[in-house]
Amino acid sequence: MSCSNPHLVHSKADIPRHVAIVMDGNGRWAKKRFMPRFFGHKAGVDSLVKTVLACADRGIDYLTVYAFSSENWRRPTEEVTGLMGLVLVAVAKYLTKLADKGVRIRIVGDRTQVSDKLRAAWEQAETLTRDNNRITLSVCFNYGGRWDIVQACRQAIADGVLANELDEDKLARYMALAHAPDPDLFIRTGGEVRVSNFLLWQAAYSEFVFTDCLWPDFGDAELDAALAAFARRDRRFGGVKDAATHAESLQSA
Numbered sequence: 001m002s003c004s005n006p007h008l009v010h011s012k013a014d015i016p017r018h019v020a021i022v023m024d025g026n027g028r029w030a031k032k033r034f035m036p037r038f039f040g041h042k043a044g045v046d047s048l049v050k051t052v053l054a055c056a057d058r059g060i061d062y063l064t065v066y067a068f069s070s071e072n073w074r075r076p077t078e079e080v081t082g083l084m085g086l087v088l089v090a091v092a093k094y095l096t097k098l099a100d101k102g103v104r105i106r107i108v109g110d111r112t113q114v115s116d117k118l119r120a121a122w123e124q125a126e127t128l129t130r131d132n133n134r135i136t137l138s139v140c141f142n143y144g145g146r147w148d149i150v151q152a153c154r155q156a157i158a159d160g161v162l163a164n165e166l167d168e169d170k171l172a173r174y175m176a177l178a179h180a181p182d183p184d185l186f187i188r189t190g191g192e193v194r195v196s197n198f199l200l201w202q203a204a205y206s207e208f209v210f211t212d213c214l215w216p217d218f219g220d221a222e223l224d225a226a227l228a229a230f231a232r233r234d235r236r237f238g239g240v241k242d243a244a245t246h247a248e249s250l251q252s253a
């Protein structure tokens with residue numbers, strides 16, 4: 001089942017370099033089918049694999065997805081255990097395919113709280129794909145934007161960076177997503193209009209698209225709708241649309 005109407009193709013110049021997605025709505029997708037939530041998470045993995053390849057096809061260089069938040073530990077133990085197990089299944093099922101398609105995989109988040117098996121699967125995924133350059137998929141797992149800011153500060157302090165030397169550029173180098181530019185387009189599926197502790201630092205000037213589409217239903221049509229919305233946005237980064245014209249009008253005023 002797909003959610004929304006197809007949208008027009010747009011020019012390469014309008015394609016975001018980095019897309020970030022809060023993949024929300026798996027549980028509700030399963031509930032609608034009278035199935036357990038885990039069924040929705042499994043379908044969510046398939047949706048992720050399709051989406052990363054669709055992004056690569058459209059010339060997007062970086063896709064960053066929110067797979068498990070720092071706060072998702074608050075879920076029932078059986079759901080958390082199911083999600084951890086699903087990562088292992090997903091790596092076994094899809095890693096070779098993604099590697100063959102030129103996807104570079106990075107795992108972003110606090111690895112200290114997960115099992116040795118999971119850490120090993122992630123290391124395998126990162127090692128196997130490290131020389132790929134078609135698209136970089138960053139999977140945020142046990143990740144929170146606040147965790148990231150704190151861990152970056154801790155690393156900077158541990159490196160001996162002095163308070164008066166620390167600035168935005170320097171701190172950014174310690175952030176967990178330092179391998180990627182800031183996201184241009186931030187998509188959240190599942191109908192909630194909130195950030196839920198994702199990319200608090202990096203999304204300072206992202207364009208936001210919220211869709212009611214539940215993550216397992218996300219496909220080409222929804223992606224193209226989000227890209228079309230992005231192409232229509234007027235990004236100013238705090239400046240003015242046409243800086244030269246604005247300066248002239250100020251002079252003549």
Ligand code: IPE
Pocket residue numbers: 023024025026027028029067068069072083190
């Ligand atoms: C997102 O889907 C996946 C994870 C948070 C792991 P949800 O599980 O939050 O699904 P809903 O929001 O309850 O439908």
Ligand code: IPE
Pocket residue numbers: 022023024025066067068069072192194196
């Ligand atoms: C955000 O979704 C986290 C992920 C998609 C991994 P949640 O379902 O956990 O967020 P809230 O609880 O609705 O804010």
Ligand code: MG
Pocket residue numbers: 024025026190
């Ligand atoms: Mg949710």
